[in-house]
Amino acid sequence: MSEQPLNPTPAGFDDADATPAGPARTGSTAADALARTAADDAAGVTAAAGPTRETTPGEATPDGTAPPGDVTADGSTPGSSMPGDVAADDDALRAASFERARRLRMEPRFPGGPAADPAGSHHERRIRSFQPRRSRVTTGQQESLERLWPQWGLDIDGKRVLDLTELFDGLPVVLEIGFGMGEATAQMAADDPGTGILAVDVHTPGQGNLLGLADKAGSTNVRVANGDAVILLREMLAPESLDGLRVYFPDPWPKARHHKRRLIQPAFLDLVAPVLKPGAIVHCATDWEPYAEQMLEVLTAHPRFENTAADGGYAPRPAFRPLTRFEGQGLDKGHVVHDLLFARV
Numbered sequence: 001m002s003e004q005p006l007n008p009t010p011a012g013f014d015d016a017d018a019t020p021a022g023p024a025r026t027g028s029t030a031a032d033a034l035a036r037t038a039a040d041d042a043a044g045v046t047a048a049a050g051p052t053r054e055t056t057p058g059e060a061t062p063d064g065t066a067p068p069g070d071v072t073a074d075g076s077t078p079g080s081s082m083p084g085d086v087a088a089d090d091d092a093l094r095a096a097s098f099e100r101a102r103r104l105r106m107e108p109r110f111p112g113g114p115a116a117d118p119a120g121s122h123h124e125r126r127i128r129s130f131q132p133r134r135s136r137v138t139t140g141q142q143e144s145l146e147r148l149w150p151q152w153g154l155d156i157d158g159k160r161v162l163d164l165t166e167l168f169d170g171l172p173v174v175l176e177i178g179f180g181m182g183e184a185t186a187q188m189a190a191d192d193p194g195t196g197i198l199a200v201d202v203h204t205p206g207q208g209n210l211l212g213l214a215d216k217a218g219s220t221n222v223r224v225a226n227g228d229a230v231i232l233l234r235e236m237l238a239p240e241s242l243d244g245l246r247v248y249f250p251d252p253w254p255k256a257r258h259h260k261r262r263l264i265q266p267a268f269l270d271l272v273a274p275v276l277k278p279g280a281i282v283h284c285a286t287d288w289e290p291y292a293e294q295m296l297e298v299l300t301a302h303p304r305f306e307n308t309a310a311d312g313g314y315a316p317r318p319a320f321r322p323l324t325r326f327e328g329q330g331l332d333k334g335h336v337v338h339d340l341l342f343a344r345v
Contacts, residue, residue: 115227241277
């Protein structure tokens with residue numbers, strides 16, 4: 001389950017419109033902040049010296065140095081260590097700071113753990129419904145990542161097709177897109193050890209938390225995938241290899257201009273249908289009423305899915321889906337949670 005933007009929808013991408021809806025889902029990465037700070041510092045080098053006044057050629061300034069208009073033979077201003085071509089120096093400093101920021105974004109936070117950009121070679125300009133964030137990782141989460149990622153983690157790099165039978169020791173496998181901090185996923189894995197859960201997210205603290213919870217419960221049926229779910233569905237899963245799909249509380253992107261970023265769209269279902277076995281269940285849940293209505297409309301209209309609810313509407317919450325802390329907070333605010341269960345035909 002997730003409380004922030006997590007997964008992409010395939011379409012054209014515009015970086016200028018990538019701001020998530022709501023303050024809790026916004027924020028720059030540390031690398032972006034570093035780049036902006038360095039650029040601002042570079043742009044403010046001359047401003048830091050204070051205001052200047054106009055002088056006539058040859059007139060000395062109050063501190064006894066030559067006026068700004070006078071330059072020496074080497075192209076520098078007398079009394080200053082600044083080179084004459086300040087603009088070129090500024091450009092070089094900016095370029096260096098952005099290069100450092102780019103390297104920071106590419107570097108893994110934990111060597112041997114989830115990659116910072118696992119599918120960098122698959123960069124595409126398309127709409128995404130998630131905003132990767134670098135949040136604080138606790139000591140326990142870091143320990144779980146370093147110890148358990150080599151065994152239970154994988155990067156979505158788009159370079160291979162996963163053998164789910166080998167990965168889960170022959171268990172039927174459901175895909176969960178967006179699991180937040182992993183509490184519900186860990187509980188479902190513990191309650192149903194006969195089903196493998198391939199859990200996808202980009203939130204590093206959540207990845208570490210889920211690994212730790214599964215390990216503490218003794219669950220061996222969870223694998224954590226790091227990266228873009230669209231690349232996973234499109235390039236890394238064999239046809240009819242999944243027994244189900246779970247999408248619990250995806251980001252609703254409530255602003256009208258952001259509706260295109262919602263995960264449950266016809267194009268997304270086109271990717272999902274081929275990798276599901278006949279009869280596999282797509283289970284969605286949301287506490288955002290307009291998004292629930294869109295989910296119902298899109299799933300009902302798709303020819304590869306059929307509503308399991310007799311009245312063609314929403315379904316009761318299945319017993320296997322835990323009531324989560326996030327869901328409880330919504331219920332306390334008067335939100336109505338809707339579950340949708342559709343079978344792949």
